Amino acid sequence: MRDGLRRWALVWSLVGCAGLALAPWYAASDGAGPGKLQLLVPGLALLAALALRNLPLRLGRATLGLRLMVLGGGSFIYIAAQGFAIGGQPGMGLGAAVVATSLVMLFALGLAARGFFKGDAFVAGAVVVVAVLVVFFTLYPVARILLSAVQGSDGAVSGRALAERLFAAKIWRLDCLTGGRSCGVGWNTLVLALLTATTTTALGLAFALVVTRTGFKAKRLLRVLTVLPIITPPFVIGLGLILIFGRSGLVNQLMEWAFAVPPSRWIYGLPGVWLAQTLSFTPVAFLVLIGVVEGVSPSLEEASQTLRADRWQTFSRVSLPLMLPGLANAFLVGFIESIADFGNPIVLGGNFGVLSTEAFFSIVGAQLDQGRAASLGVLLLVLALGAFFVQRRVVGRKVYTAISGKGDGGRPAPLPPFVRRLAFGVALPWTMLTLSIYGMALAGGFVETWGRDYTPTLRHYAKAFSVEWGGTGIIWSGSAWRSFWTTLELASIAAPLTAALGILTAYLLVRQRFAGRAAFEFATMLSFAIPGTVIGVSYILAFNVPPIELTGTGIILIVCFVFRNMPVGLRAGVAAMSQIDGSLDEASRTLGGRSFVTLRRVILPLLRPAVVAALVYSFVRAMTTVSAVIFLVSADYDMATTYIIHRVLNGDYGVAIAYSSVLIVLMLAAIGLIQLLVGERRLRRGAPALEALPTGPIA
């Protein structure tokens, strides 16, 4: 039974040998093979691993394990080291990837044989693979961006270069206060984030109170509204705002026509971005706060009322203080979303630059200053991680859950009339605004030129999505098709990978105890906190050069999607798996099911809703993300969102809007389809399982 381990060692050695012999070592196809030196070590190691099959059983597992670890780990390090050390090599290719994978697996089997991970080969392999992936695709790029930020223009590492860049006057100047030019992007980012966090928290609380504490009928509608920003590309709100409040938007035209007021440009800048971000991120705050409001145990409020407190006293002295940590959490989430946001500031910012847009312009613009982009990225990273850690501490204390024991029935206290009126007075107009912006954004695709000529037309759709029948079949002549198919293809590849990696990692974190688990969790959660712009810049810095040369390929986009979105699957998996009693796993183990069997037959079937959620989210987010992707697209691999952004930057709103609408419809269809395919498993006849859809920052 435990020879499974030897069998897997044999399998992986053979896979490695096959990769070495049959697949090209380098990615570049122009012949130049690797030197003998590069191949000799891994080749010998793999042959030695093959020979371990004949290792006498009496030498025991510890010996076998040690040898596997040395062979696998040693030659993996050798491959990596020579890749970084020997310049002038092309980027590594399929052969190198296969060999490296098999060596990693041999190392993991060695760990299992030596009794780590309770001797479980599957768990060992999974942990090591996830760890290696996170190191290469999250930690290494971040290390590269840090390195670039401390390197002066001559390439030498110096603290002064970093200090100069981080505290450059351009980032931190305060001219705008003294009536001069605009303020530095550092201040802009901070002020915007604080404003957005405040408004999203207040609005989110109003919505949460309306939904949970009043007899409001259209609760489902509000819940649906919260899904909208998840399936909306992040600049759609910005586009809608331009159509309403922009220079040639409805409001300005009305004012000019009625009162001869000259058109105002107030929407382009801080007010516009603030409004757009508030519209975009209020649903996220709402989702955070609805749990918080529901978490306030009704029996505490009833207790307060039986002690002769009136509604207002109950609300202000009991309910609100209990919600405080949750409000703090919502505030920090809003803060993090705001500083990571790229889509809204780039559409509406105008001269109002923030860190993310500034980093973008210093890499793609005329400046082409990677060092500056890197240091802006580092600043952004510091802010994001800082807020992230504060948030984790706030949430970690969990003051607002499980305050009173189980068995809480009781009805939540009705809101004080004043609070009730306030909540409704804020939530309802805001809902109308959101709806009209979406309506406007949809309508904008069907008129000739917004602001000048409102003749209905399908021209924009035709331009983007026209199809012709030529002699050889269908010709996709519309200008958007290319990026459309690329997006669809890459998102379809990335979604299952993302979901699998996220759920697997969740399984390891929730269900396995192993040395280094805390560090493992930290690393996987870290990628969650890194703003997309930082990922974009750091991927360019890390993967533009051998040994891992990926820029310009579709792979880099897929890798980016997988590691940007994996935490969403991870969170969905962790949340769902924590609900599954651990004794189910244990029952399976005592009945003879090993970890992989247990995962496949017991846990995965119960995780279906989480798997669906992870699939949907990774697909949708791959289609809607802008911030990281805009750095990584290439002529061959253009994405829908970046295509739209470029249309917007060119002032070509019609096509941009038409394309955005198509994306939204497509994503609704995709969500429906995935739901249908994966299906829903009922554990109780009659009552379908409610699934909680997780949300995460969309940047």
Add this chain to the structure above:
Amino acid sequence: MTDRRAARIELSGVTKQYGAVTAVRDVSFTIAAGSLVTLLGPSGCGKTTTLRLIAGLETVTSGRIMIGGDDVTALGATDRNVSMVFQSYALFPHMSVLDNVAYGPRVGGRSRRQAAESAREALAGVGLAELADRLPSELSGGQQQRVAIARALVLEPRVLLFDEPLSNLDARLRRQMREEIRALQQRLGITVVYVTHDQEEALGVSDRIIVMNHAVVAQEGPPRDLYESPDDVFVAGFMGETNRVKGVLWRLDERTGRLTIGGLTRTVPHRGLADGTVDVAIRPEAILIVDGQPTGGALRGTVSQAAYLGSRMEYSIASEIGELFVTSPAVDAPLAPGAPVALTLASHGITLIRP
């Protein structure tokens, strides 16, 4: 490895630590093949941990575990041929009753047909053959319990473990299920380790009881020994209500001594205690309320509280030797608070307690 015979279990010097917490400390005991042994103790004393160590769900920090003569200390749960019935039953909610029971044979590599066949047999064994197609959520608590037992038995384990199997059932069902488990164990002749914190349940079901306290074994023996001659205050108190009083011991021979309590004398095992003042534990039913003036002397007292419990009366009695808790089967002639009574001692239910 499949071994139809029941296996003997042997723990030697087993310790389990979770960080700074020692859940089980240097525990050693042997469980004879084919017997039903209970681990009894207050919540948090380490019973579940001990059971999980036997199952292989936890690995020992130090010590050795043998099952059926094999050293299984290093083996995981999957390789021990030990089955467990979980406190929450742990039925797979997405599988039918039949699939739940067939799970073990299936993942063990048997064909779907064979697995279903043995599952049906096991279900018939617990009288649930006709519910095979239901989902666990469509069963009552007692039925779920039986499915869990069938699922554990289908692999013909050498040892069957129960963690507080009755704790999720209502009182009426509890006795019935307890008797069923006992009958099943006797019919199949398997070794059963049974965890509970309820002393009555333990007394009713076990061949032997191992009482645990604060991560160590406090006392081990047949139910009657534990109830009637507990080793120490803890076991005495945990096995049932006791009155603790002082007495004077006078050794008579190798084994017995004469115990004097407030003018009454009884001959009891001296348990190695020295002559002089000793601690005595007296079960409430071992204090008898007598009419009139009995021969051989009596204790005088006054009833201070009385309660009617249907099958018996409970009294608090203020006596010369202190406040006593006394039960009496004479529900037809209840005594009112304030009534004077004379008390004597029964011949059993009186034990010397080691300090």
